[in-house]
Each structure stands twice: as C-alpha cells, then as structure tokens.
Amino acid sequence: MKIMVIVAHPNLNDSEKNQALLSELRKQPDTHIRDLYQEYSNWSINVEREHQLLIEHDRIVFQFPFYWYSCPPLLKKWFDDVLTFGWAFGPEGENLKGKEFMIATTTGGSENEYRAGGRNWFTISEYIRPIQSTIARCNGTFLPAFVCYNSSADALKDEAKRYAEFVRNSQTTLAQ
Template identity: 45%
Template sequence: MKTLVIITHPNLEQSRINRTWMEELKKHEEITIHTLYQAYPDGKINVTHEQSLLESHDRFILQFPFYWYSTPSLLKQWQDEVLSYGWAYGEGGDKLHGKELGLAISTFGPKDSYQPTGYNNFTMETLTTPLQQTSNLIGARFMPLFVLNGVMHVSDEELAESAKAYVDHVLQPLKVEA
C-alpha cells in the first residue's frame, strides 16, 4: 500500500518528536514523506501537485502538533485549497473515495488532560471530529488516531518506542468491518 505522510510542523528542525517520527518513516520505501512548510515556505500551495500526490497514494496520514485544538495553519489552508469541491467532494468529487486517511498528532498536554475530567474537557477523538468528518465527506476511510501526549516529558526510550509504533501504525492494514 502506497502511503503519503504529510508532515505539517512549522519548526520541524526543532521538533524532537515530529522530526524523530519522520526519520523513522524515511527507512521505509513504501512511505512517501511530504513536508508542507518545507514545500511551501511562502504559503502558496500548488494545488495540482498536491492533488496528484494524493491520487497516487492509497493512504495519507496528516502528521502535526496539536495547535489550539486543531491543525497548524498551513494544514488548514491545505485542506481548504486541495480538498476542493468537484475534486474531493460534491458533484464529481470522488478522487479520494476508497483511500484511507489517518492522523498522527503530538500534544503538549498529558494523556489524562484529554479526558472529560481533564483540563481539556474532551477526548482526542472528540477534538478531532472535524477531521473525521472531513474523511467522511471526501469518501476516505478514517484510521484510528495515533497520538503521543505530553511531549515535553517523553524520554529518549519512549520516543524511540513511539517512532517504531508509529511506523507500525502507518503500515498496518485497516481492518474492514463486515
């Protein structure tokens, strides 16, 4: 399965977590790495190129740090421009039907903060509902979330384990429900 991982971190070179994940992904030839801030430092997205990348892969993963309960701004812009009416959804918009969409998210807050009783009041599943609905709208199958919480307190060993688990997650076939 050809997999595209779209990494959207505005300071990737300074990100211990997202950079380590990326380096582990690079070891697998069936995974294509695409870094949005590197590709578009001016914020001018080549929509045709992005759509072509999506069309040529079976699965795409959006990898990003969780910013204000959402994605970094360039990823939101990418969604607005690339997942267009008539291409990704709406009349004739079937180019992503049957593909798989996943999220790989790093958070500053600890895992217990993303619970109804935690200081963020909601689970990650609830907070990512708009992205799950985007997957539904474009006809993609939504993968289980991959999340690493509390990134400021992750040991080197935990990060290495996370990176390996992330690759396994990215390469894991999605179970089809009967």
C-alpha cells in the same frame, strides 16, 4: 500500499518528537514524506500537484503537532485549497473514494489531560472530529489516529517504532 505522510509542523527542525517519528518512517518502503511548511513557505499551494499526489497514494497520513486543539494553519489552508468541490466531494468529486486517511499528532500533555474531567476536557478523538468529518465528506476512509503524548526521551524511540508500525498496518476504521 503507497503511503504519503504530509507533515505540517511550523518548526519541524526544533521538534524532537516529530523528528523521532519521521526518522523511523524514513526506513519504511513505499512511504513518501513531505514537509508542507518547507514546500509551501510562501503559502501558495500547488493544487494540481497535490491532487496528483493524492491520486498516486493509497494512504495519506497528516502528521502535525496538536496546535490550539486543532491542526497548524498551513494544514487547514491545505484542506481548504486542495479538497475542492467537484474534485474531492460533490458532483463528480470522487477522486478520494477508497483512499485511507490518518492523523498522527503530538501533544505536550499526557493522555490523562485529554479526557472528560482532565485539563483539556475532551479526548483527541473528540477534538479531531472536524477533520474526520471532512474526510468522510470527501468519500475517504478515516483510520484511527496515532497520538504521541508527552513522551520521555527514553520512551520516544519505542514510540517512533510503534508509529511506523501503526502507519503501515492500521486497518480498523472509526465509526463514521
């Protein structure tokens, strides 16, 4: 299985969590890691190239910091520019059919903060439903999300190993 990880972090070099997660992923075979903010620092997305990369990979992982209850703005622009009518959905928009998609996100809060009655009121699964719906509309298969909550430095190494395993072996789809 060919896996592409699209990392969308505006300050990736300063992110201890995301760097740890990526460090473990880089050890995995058939895993292509891309830094969206580095590749498109001018915010001009090469749609044809993105289409080709999506076609070439079986599983696509969107890795990003949970950013105001959503994804960072360049990833939102990527969705808007790349997942186009007639290519990703609509008549003849079958290019993503059978592709697997996964979200991997990091938070500054604990898991208890992301629940009913918690500080953030809702679960991460509830907050990422718009992305899940986008993938479903594009005929993709949405896999369970990986969430790295506020981990201690000691726990981060184990969390990174768990992440690499999760990305490679997750097969359970969420109800659509």
